Amino acid sequence: MSKDVLVINERVQGENPDLTFELIGKAKEIAGILGGSVGVVVIGDLSGTEAFGAADRIYTVEHDALTSGYSSQVWEEAVLAVVESVQPKLILFGTGTIGIDLAGSIAKRVGGPIASYVIDLAVEGDDVVATSQLYGGKLLAESVLEGDTVVASVIAGSFPSEAGKSGGSPEVVSVSAPSSLGSLSLIPGSVKEPDKTGVDITTSDLLVSVGRGVGSQANIEMLQELADAFKVPLSASRPVIDQGWLPKPHQVGKSGKKVKPKVYLAFGISGAPEHLEGMRSSEMIIACNTDPKAPIFEVAHYGTTLDLFDLVPEILEKLEA
Amino acid sequence: MKVRRIEKGGALKIVVGMRQLADLVEELEVADSGVDIDRDFVKFVSNEWDEAALEEALLIKEAVGGEVVVIALDEPDVDQTLYSAIAKGADRAVKIVGVEEGWTPTRLRAQLLSKWLKSEGDWDAFLTGVQAADDLDGQLAGLIGATLGVPHAAVVSKAEPEGSSLRITQELGGGTLSESVATGKVVLGIQAGRQAPRYAPITRIRQAMSTSTIETFDAQEIDLGPGPKVRKIYPPQSKGQATMLDGDPVEVAEKIVELIRAKGLVR
Numbered sequence: 001m002s003k004d005v006l007v008i009n010e011r012v013q014g015e016n017p018d019l020t021f022e023l024i025g026k027a028k029e030i031a032g033i034l035g036g037s038v039g040v041v042v043i044g045d046l047s048g049t050e051a052f053g054a055a056d057r058i059y060t061v062e063h064d065a066l067t068s069g070y071s072s073q074v075w076e077e078a079v080l081a082v083v084e085s086v087q088p089k090l091i092l093f094g095t096g097t098i099g100i101d102l103a104g105s106i107a108k109r110v111g112g113p114i115a116s117y118v119i120d121l122a123v124e125g126d127d128v129v130a131t132s133q134l135y136g137g138k139l140l141a142e143s144v145l146e147g148d149t150v151v152a153s154v155i156a157g158s159f160p161s162e163a164g165k166s167g168g169s170p171e172v173v174s175v176s177a178p179s180s181l182g183s184l185s186l187i188p189g190s191v192k193e194p195d196k197t198g199v200d201i202t203t204s205d206l207l208v209s210v211g212r213g214v215g216s217q218a219n220i221e222m223l224q225e226l227a228d229a230f231k232v233p234l235s236a237s238r239p240v241i242d243q244g245w246l247p248k249p250h251q252v253g254k255s256g257k258k259v260k261p262k263v264y265l266a267f268g269i270s271g272a273p274e275h276l277e278g279m280r281s282s283e284m285i286i287a288c289n290t291d292p293k294a295p296i297f298e299v300a301h302y303g304t305t306l307d308l309f310d311l312v313p314e315i316l317e318k319l320e321a
Numbered sequence: 322m323k324v325r326r327i328e329k330g331g332a333l334k335i336v337v338g339m340r341q342l343a344d345l346v347e348e349l350e351v352a353d354s355g356v357d358i359d360r361d362f363v364k365f366v367s368n369e370w371d372e373a374a375l376e377e378a379l380l381i382k383e384a385v386g387g388e389v390v391v392i393a394l395d396e397p398d399v400d401q402t403l404y405s406a407i408a409k410g411a412d413r414a415v416k417i418v419g420v421e422e423g424w425t426p427t428r429l430r431a432q433l434l435s436k437w438l439k440s441e442g443d444w445d446a447f448l449t450g451v452q453a454a455d456d457l458d459g460q461l462a463g464l465i466g467a468t469l470g471v472p473h474a475a476v477v478s479k480a481e482p483e484g485s486s487l488r489i490t491q492e493l494g495g496g497t498l499s500e501s502v503a504t505g506k507v508v509l510g511i512q513a514g515r516q517a518p519r520y521a522p523i524t525r526i527r528q529a530m531s532t533s534t535i536e537t538f539d540a541q542e543i544d545l546g547p548g549p550k551v552r553k554i555y556p557p558q559s560k561g562q563a564t565m566l567d568g569d570p571v572e573v574a575e576k577i578v579e580l581i582r583a584k585g586l587v588r
Contacts, residue, residue, distance in 0.1 A: 012493055012497075014497070017494075069499060069501065070491070070499040070501065071472075073473075096494050097475060097476040100451065100452065100463070100475040100476055100510065101463060101473070101474060101475045101476070103460075104427075104428075104458075104459025104463035104467070105459075105463040105466055106467075108459070108463075108467035109467050111546065111547065113547040113550075114458055114459045114549070115457060115458070116456060116457055116458065116459055117457070132457055133557075134454060135343065135345055135358070135454045135455060136345055137557065138556070139349060139351070139554050139555065139557070140555055140556070140557050141551055142551070142552045143457065143549035143550055143551045143552060145549055145550075147547050184472075185472050185503065185504045185506075186472035186503050187501055187502045187503075188501050189499075189500035189501050189502060191493070191497060191499045191500075192500070193496075193497060194495060194496025194497055195496065205586055206581065230586070230587065238513075241513070242373065243517045244516060249496075254494060255492045255496075256496065257496065258495065262584045262586060263580070265577070265581075270345075283584070284584065286577055297559075297562070298559065298560055299562065300563040301562065301563060301564065302563060302565075302566055302576075302577075302580060303563035303566065304565065304566045304573050306570055306573055310570040311570045311573060311574060311577075313570075314575075315574040318575055318578045319578065319587065
């Protein structure tokens with residue numbers, strides 16, 4: 001078993017995600033303590049690997065099944081081939097779709113432990129210690145990962161990405177494609193770029209954003225009125241979209257849009273990690289939530305625990321005055 | 322092992338894995354053990370993503386016919402969740418009994434459900450919620466897929482029948498969608514159904530309670546395998562970043578408008 005750290009680059013197409021660089025930065029720190037090296041696994045689109053100069057090695061797998069689209073089965077077999085070849089001490093995934101798809105199944109298949117929702121990692125002797133968010137960030141869990149190969153899936157924004165961006169010229173290692181890629185039952189199809197029609201919440205300097213706390217579709221009208229008064233789009237967190245109260249282009253967060261307005265007004269949003277990922281870099285965040293312990297107040301600059309139904313009409317009144 | 326239907330005619334047998342979870346609306350306290358939440362005074366509710374999985378399964382059944390079976394471990398108030406699933410249109414409900422109370426590791430959940438799935442045999446797809454707020458040791462769909470050697474996909478927003486296959490849409494983040502086609506058995510972690518979960522009126526739930534029976538399946542010996550050894554659970558230290566705006570709604574509204582005005586975003 002090696003003391004290497006393997007980072008999975010979660011990119012199917014488009015730019016390399018910032019998260020990969022966060023993971024490379026942390027991987028370098030951990031590999032430094034363990035006395036191992038850092039490898040980045042690049043599957044599918046092999047362009048842009050020069051960005052991974054901070055790593056020691058880049059592992060690629062080439063196969064016809066990997067040339068277009070995404071299937072977790074294809075990726076799992078390819079990642080596993082690299083893992084079996086490198087036998088790393090630690091495998092780092094993000095908590096994006098690919099991480100949720102593969103981190104658990106890879107851990108299961110290599111017979112190692114996994115920690116999900118990781119926000120910090122440390123080394124103690126031969127073991128990796130992970131700090132994870134549970135219950136939507138309401139609690140943290142510290143756990144020890146023992147074994148020859150252990151896996152962590154890390155929440156975006158947990159580590160600075162700069163440390164993973166330094167220059168260098170890593171060796172590129174091509175790992176043979178496993179024969180399992182010849183017999184697939186989850187066949188990759190097309191990848192569709194985001195729907196550009198509908199509202200664009202990414203360009204507004206001010207966003208009025210609404211979460212589960214609004215309670216019902218009917219109540220959204222009041223927030224829409226507020227957004228209209230500011231002449232800005234109404235955005236929302238995932239539960240509002242999943243309930244069908246607002247269409248998908250309005251969604252802020254991991255599975256929606258990343259926004260960075262000058263002011264982000266959050267009403268009835270608790271601040272799940274997936275939502276924070278999409279809005280935490282806003283210049284000023286003002287949050288209204290009746291739960292004083294809501295995680296949104298950890299990132300907000302200003303907050304109030306007033307009921308949004310009491311507060312919003314007063315803001316409207318001020319604007320009309 | 323049951324005999325697989327020969328004339329399928331597109332009808333699919335979908336199993337939906339559901340579970341109970343501490344209601345996140347509630348205050349969660351750490352138990353005296355320091356490695357779990359205090360479960361005594363917590364309300365347990367159905368995992369919301371599992372409800373999305375149930376909705377997607379019901380939509381598949383409505384499109385091509387077949388059967389929807391819901392299955393859950395015996396957890397606080399789980400009967401309510403299972404009967405409500407029947408009221409919404411599920412055909413059968415199964416409860417895995419004999420599981421130790423407390424925080425069930427996801428890999429134990431995965432192995433117990435896999436035992437049942439193996440014994441049942443003739444299912445086409447297993448759908449469950451993409452995640453649960455306490456699944457520290459991995460997400461259920463991937464673990465079941467790896468346990469059974471069946472392909473799996475997570476963060477699924479659509480699973481549409483196409484002949485005897487399922488066309489699966491996954492969200493890759495930032496609004497990018499990826500499609501793949503499952504030509505055989507598949508395990509799916511559902512992020513959101515094609516429509517919001519339907520509502521089961523209380524009368525229908527009561528009717529389900531009086532007319533249907535929840536089947537039981539005994540939990541079997543499991544070799545749990547390695548997992549994270551939890552040392553402690555604790556509330557995050559509040560960085561207390563937010564400056565709280567004091568006052569009544571009129572005063573707070575004024576302060577908020579002032580803050581926005583200072584950024585030049587309102588006259």
